[in-house]
Amino acid sequence: MNNSLESTKQLLDVVKFDSNGLVPAIVQDVESGKVLMMAWMNRESLAMTLEKKVACYWSRSRKELWLKGETSGNMQQVHDVLIDCDGDTLLLKVSQKGGACHVGYHSCFYRKATENGSLEICDTLMFNPEEVYGKKS
Amino acid sequence: MNNSLESTKQLLDVVKFDSNGLVPAIVQDVESGKVLMMAWMNRESLAMTLEKKVACYWSRSRKELWLKGETSGNMQQVHDVLIDCDGDTLLLKVSQKGGACHVGYHSCFYRKATENGSLEICDTLMFNPEEVYGKKS
Numbered sequence: 001m002n003n004s005l006e007s008t009k010q011l012l013d014v015v016k017f018d019s020n021g022l023v024p025a026i027v028q029d030v031e032s033g034k035v036l037m038m039a040w041m042n043r044e045s046l047a048m049t050l051e052k053k054v055a056c057y058w059s060r061s062r063k064e065l066w067l068k069g070e071t072s073g074n075m076q077q078v079h080d081v082l083i084d085c086d087g088d089t090l091l092l093k094v095s096q097k098g099g100a101c102h103v104g105y106h107s108c109f110y111r112k113a114t115e116n117g118s119l120e121i122c123d124t125l126m127f128n129p130e131e132v133y134g135k136k137s
Numbered sequence: 138m139n140n141s142l143e144s145t146k147q148l149l150d151v152v153k154f155d156s157n158g159l160v161p162a163i164v165q166d167v168e169s170g171k172v173l174m175m176a177w178m179n180r181e182s183l184a185m186t187l188e189k190k191v192a193c194y195w196s197r198s199r200k201e202l203w204l205k206g207e208t209s210g211n212m213q214q215v216h217d218v219l220i221d222c223d224g225d226t227l228l229l230k231v232s233q234k235g236g237a238c239h240v241g242y243h244s245c246f247y248r249k250a251t252e253n254g255s256l257e258i259c260d261t262l263m264f265n266p267e268e269v270y271g272k273k274s
Binding site for chain 1: 146147148149151161163165169170171172174175187217218219220221222223226228238239240242245246247248249250254255256259
C-alpha cells in the first residue's frame with residue numbers, strides 16, 4: 001500500500017456505514033489533541049462536513065441532521081477527517097468553539113475512573129447549559 | 138453535579154452498553170494524545186481492563202475476548218478510563234507498545250482525506266504484519 005494507490009480512493013467510497021447507515025466519528029481538538037466527544041454520521045452528514053468544513057452529525061435521538069453548535073453556538077471547524085483501517089470509524093480534527101459537551105464541559109469525557117472504580121470530574125466547566133439551551137421545565 | 142456526588146458512582150454501573158452488550162472505546166496515547174484506534178468492549182472485557190490495567194476488548198468478528206497485543210506483542214498499558222456524558226462511550230489513555238494497527242501502522246487512523254476527498258497516508262509504518270501475524274495463504 002502506498003500513497004499513489006490510496007489516492008485513487010475517495011473517503012466517501014471507503015467508509016463502511018453500519019446496518020443503520022451510520023459511522024462513529026471521534027472528535028479531537030486539532031491543537032491540544034484532547035478528545036472532545038464521539039458522535040455518529042450518516043452519508044449525508046459526512047458529505048456536508050467534508051463540503052462545509054464544519055461538523056455535522058446524525059442525531060440518533062432526534063433522528064435528524066445535527067449541525068453541531070447550531071443551538072449553543074459551539075461550532076466545530078473541521079481541519080482533517082481521518083479514517084481507520086477497517087473503514088468503520090472516523091476521526092475529526094477540529095477547532096472547538098466553547099465547550100463540546102451539552103452538560104457544559106469542554107469535553108464530553110469529563111469523568112474518569114479512580115483507583116477503586118468510582119468516578120471523578122477531570123475537566124473544566126465552560127458554560128451553564130440552562131443559559132445556553134434554556135431551563136428544562 | 139460535583140466531585141463528591143460523582144464519587145458515589147462506579148464506572149461499571151454508569152456504562153450504557155448497547156443492544157449487543159457493547160460500548161465503543163476510543164484509545165489514545167497517554168503522552169502524545171494521538172488517537173490510536175477504536176474498539177468495542179463488553180462488560181467482562183471492561184472489568185478485566187480495569188482490573189489488569191491492560192486493554193482487553195470484545196472482538197466482534199471473532200466473537201471472543203481480545204487481549205490487545207496477545208498475538209503481536211503490542212500490548213496497551215491502561216493509565217486512565219474516562220466515560221462520556223451519555224455513558225455510552227469510553228476513552229482509554231494508554232501506553233502503546235509498537236503499533237496499534239493490524240496493518241502495521243502506529244495508529245489505525247493512518248489515512249486522511251485530502252482537499253478533493255481522496256485519501257493519503259498520514260502515519261508511520263511500525264511493523265510488517267506478515268512477520269507478526271504470519272503470511273495469509
